[in-house]
Amino acid sequence: xxxxxxxxxxxxxxxxxxxxxxxxxxxxxxxxxxxxxxxxxxxxxxxxxxxxxxxxxxxxxxxxxxxxxxxxxxxxxxxxxxxxxxxxxxxxxxxxxxxxxxxxxxxxxxxxxxxxxxxxxxxxxxxxxxxxxxxxxxxxxxxxxxxxxxxxxxxxxxxxxxxxxxxxxxxxxxxxxxxxxxxxxxxxxxxxxxxxxxxxxxxxxxxxxxxxxxxxxxxxxxxxxxxxxxxxxxxxxxxxxxxxxxxxxxxxxxxxxxxxxxxxxxxxxxxxxxxxxxxxxxxxxxxxxxxxxxxxxxxxxxxxxxxx
Amino acid sequence: xxxxxxxxxxxxxxxxxxxxxxxxxxxxxxxxxxxxxxxxxxxxxxxxxxxxxxxxxxxxxxxxxxxxxxxxxxxxxxxxxxxxxxxxxxxxxxxxxxxxxxxxxxxxxxxxxxxxxxxxxxxxxxxxxxxxxxxxxxxxxxxxxxxxxxxxxxxxxxxxxxxxxxxxxxxxxxxxxxxxxxxxxxxxxxxxxxxxxxxxxxxxxxxxxxxxxxxxxxxxxxxxxxxxxxxxxxxxxxxxxxxxxxxxxxxxxxxxxxxxxxxxxxxxxxxxxxxxxxxxxxxxxxxxxxxxxxxxxxxxxxxxxxxx
Numbered sequence: 348x349x350x351x352x353x354x355x356x357x358x359x360x361x362x363x364x365x366x367x368x369x370x371x372x373x374x375x376x377x378x379x380x381x382x383x384x385x386x387x388x389x390x391x392x393x394x395x396x397x398x399x400x401x402x403x404x405x406x407x408x409x410x411x412x413x414x415x416x417x418x419x420x421x422x423x424x425x426x427x428x429x430x431x432x433x434x435x436x437x438x439x440x441x442x443x444x445x446x447x448x449x450x451x452x453x454x455x456x457x458x459x460x461x462x463x464x465x466x467x468x469x470x471x472x473x474x475x476x477x478x479x480x481x482x483x484x485x486x487x488x489x490x491x492x493x494x495x496x497x498x499x500x501x502x503x504x505x506x507x508x509x510x511x512x513x514x515x516x517x518x519x520x521x522x523x524x525x526x527x528x529x530x531x532x533x534x535x536x537x538x539x540x541x542x543x544x545x546x547x548x549x550x551x552x553x554x555x556x557x558x559x560x561x562x563x564x565x566x567x568x569x570x571x572x573x574x575x576x577x578x579x580x581x582x583x584x585x586x587x588x589x590x591x592x593x594x595x596x597x598x599x600x601x602x603x604x605x606x607x608x609x610x611x612x613x614x615x616x617x618x619x620x621x622x623x624x625x626x627x628x629x630x631x632x633x634x635x636x637x638x639x640x641x642x643x644x645x646x647x648x649x650x651x652x653x654x655x
Numbered sequence: 656x657x658x659x660x661x662x663x664x665x666x667x668x669x670x671x672x673x674x675x676x677x678x679x680x681x682x683x684x685x686x687x688x689x690x691x692x693x694x695x696x697x698x699x700x701x702x703x704x705x706x707x708x709x710x711x712x713x714x715x716x717x718x719x720x721x722x723x724x725x726x727x728x729x730x731x732x733x734x735x736x737x738x739x740x741x742x743x744x745x746x747x748x749x750x751x752x753x754x755x756x757x758x759x760x761x762x763x764x765x766x767x768x769x770x771x772x773x774x775x776x777x778x779x780x781x782x783x784x785x786x787x788x789x790x791x792x793x794x795x796x797x798x799x800x801x802x803x804x805x806x807x808x809x810x811x812x813x814x815x816x817x818x819x820x821x822x823x824x825x826x827x828x829x830x831x832x833x834x835x836x837x838x839x840x841x842x843x844x845x846x847x848x849x850x851x852x853x854x855x856x857x858x859x860x861x862x863x864x865x866x867x868x869x870x871x872x873x874x875x876x877x878x879x880x881x882x883x884x885x886x887x888x889x890x891x892x893x894x895x896x897x898x899x900x901x902x903x904x905x906x907x908x909x910x911x912x913x914x915x916x917x918x919x920x921x922x923x924x925x926x927x928x929x930x931x932x933x934x935x936x937x938x939x940x941x942x943x944x945x946x947x948x949x950x951x952x953x954x955x956x957x958x959x960x961x962x963x
Contacts, residue, residue, distance in 0.1 A: 650875070
């Protein structure tokens with residue numbers, strides 16, 4: 348089994364959806380990625396930073412999932428990164444109500460020495476310079492580097508973003524961001540252009556419409572499970588990435604065929620994430636529930652046409 | 656092999672897309688449905704109406720595909736239904752520039768006597784009273800009635816629409832229309848409500864995001880093939896419906912499992928339709944091209960996870 352390094356935010360979120368609202372709860376990209384990856388019992392470490400206000404119970408929650416948190420720096424006199432948002436009725440759009448960077452503003456990631464030889468690195472959404480800083484600390488070249496990013500960095504750190512995109516094997520990005528990055532409307536053309544920027548594999552996330560995996564001329568489409576109700580979309584993209592990275596770390600097979608399975612696992616875990624607020628659903632998720640939902644994914648997409 | 660009755664418009668379209676524009680060309684729901692269904696060599700008849708201005712070569716084009724056109728009334732002194740539209744850059748939205756009902760305003764469909772015992776009836780998008788009028792002419796109860804409709808009838812003939820929805824087995828409808836018809840945002844909940852209105856099967860078309868087939872608690876998701884370029888989306892929904900109906904008429908199996916295949920065939924044919932203006936791509940489509948694209952659909956969606 349491969350080691351997995353996860354870099355990203357560990358944070359407080361306050362969320363409002365049509366179904367209710369929360370006070371400050373556990374959030375952050377690395378948190379969701381770590382919880383999803385923990386489904387595969389991989390040897391994973393989170394690299395992040397929190398303030399003195401961050402509850403020990405949240406750190407324990409990650410440790411109890413066998414996630415190494417020695418790379419989570421605690422800045423006692425600082426405050427934890429805080430994000431607050433309100434989702435509209437369609438659940439596809441949201442307003443950011445508050446973004447307080449706090450300790451994240453000066454985040455200087457340190458990869459624990461035991462993980463500097465990790466085979467898989469998952470660069471969660473963060474400033475591209477921080478993402479690059481993590482890659483540069485690796486002592487052996489990772490077998491697979493996965494990058495998640497967002498439009499914010501395209502607006503304000505495009506050159507740095509291109510520098511890190513160059514160095515990764517897989518990028519996960521949503522459809523609108525893929526269009527923004529390439530100035531192409533067609534996702535097929537956009538994926539090809541991103542491929543030319545460096546990544547051999549391009550995953551385009553389309554929210555309720557699923558995700559596309561591109562590799563050379565091959566494409567795979569994983570739908571999202573049609574749900575009666577999306578309770579809170581926060582963390583769904585990170586959960587997808589964590590499931591994707593965790594499955595690949597566990598199986599140690601980075602072929603296109605196996606990456607299809609990784610995308611399905613990512614979609615499956617994301618379908619749980621949105622059922623409750625924040626990390627609530629992911630912290631008590633049982634493996635038999637995951638297996639049951641994978642069977643649902645199979646019947647959702649598998650067909651048997653005999654070509655005559 | 657079952658007989659298939661298709662009712663819908665046979666029309667002139669004038670189309671403008673970012674790739675170019677056309678003069679009046681062959682269009683209409685029944686035209687696209689018929690051309691798609693003709694891929695299965697079924698015994699199909701189109702019931703429609705045109706004016707004296709409609710070129711014989713267009714009628715011959717349908718006849719040459721073995722489509723019975725004895726139910727296409729020609730009103731010599733009238734003019735053919737004309738629609739003109741302009742697509743925006745994203746190809747998902749369009750402005751209607753002109754709608755001239757002409758002979759369609761007084762259309763009184765007559766099902767040819769040879770087809771009053773057809774096993775499959777495809778009610779293309781038309782006034783619900785006209786759709787109902789076709790059903791009432793059937794002398795034996797069809798094995799399968801499929802209805803396509805649009806938001807226009809929800810706005811101006813909702814009660815009549817409900818009367819015909821009650822009597823059909825399958826409805827094909829797009830996502831926004833399903834939401835409008837049910838006042839539900841979740842497509843899972845919307846499909847359940849439409850199911851309660853009558854149809855045992857509900858197909859929700861999501862354009863570039865594919866299509867969902869619902870039946871009781873079962874759901875199947877057929878993606879749309881990711882395309883480099885959508886040249887002209889006109890007729891894609893009708894082509895989908897025609898492929899769906901044609902495949903079911905040919906295979907005479909209306910089980911959920913076989914309906915999955917019908918949805919895949921519909922999506923496959925629709926992926927060709929959008930490659931050229933109007934009916935151009937569908938009129939010269941070869942069966943080996945269809946088979947090749949079905950293989951693409953398989954590799955697009957099929958995966959092989961072993962659950963441990």
